[in-house]
Amino acid sequence: QVQLVESGGGLAQAGGSLRLSCAASGIIFSRNPMGWYRQAPGKQREYVAGMSSGGNTYYANSVKGRFTISRDSAKNTVYLQMNSLKPEDTAVYYCNGNVNGMNYWGEGTLVTVSS
Numbered sequence: 001q002v003q004l005v006e007s008g009g010g011l012a013q014a015g016g017s018l019r020l021s022c023a024a025s026g027i028i029f030s031r032n033p034m035g036w037y038r039q040a041p042g043k044q045r046e047y048v049a050g051m052s053s054g055g056n057t058y059y060a061n062s063v064k065g066r067f068t069i070s071r072d073s074a075k076n077t078v079y080l081q082m083n084s085l086k087p088e089d090t091a092v093y094y095c096n097g098n099v100n101g102m103n104y105w106g107e108g109t110l111v112t113v114s115s
Helices: none
Strands: 003-007 010-013 018-025 034-039 046-051 057-059 067-072 077-082 091-099 102-105 109-114
Touching: 003 091, 018 034, 018 091, 018 109, 034 067, 034 077, 046 067, 046 077, 057 067
Parallel strands: 010 109
Antiparallel strands: 003 018, 018 077, 034 046, 034 091, 046 057, 067 077, 091 102, 091 109
């Protein structure tokens, strides 16, 4: 059974930083593509960043240069370092893992950025 548990959300000021974590069980991040998505109030869920099993990274244009996705294979944990935060980054952030075409999601962690 795949379980993804996000943590690290909270309140930050514009220009500040937060680091999100996603701890996984039942899925090995180093063998499967994974990523981060977010959903702002009243908006659809959108892609933020992703990492292939080979370690290639991908970013939405809106976060490129500010966010960094990484993983710790020993801990089977993926991270999203968010710098230079903006109020428009306010959203619930979800961890995603893909196993043989099936998507798995965490419960999400709320990030609020004040101006």
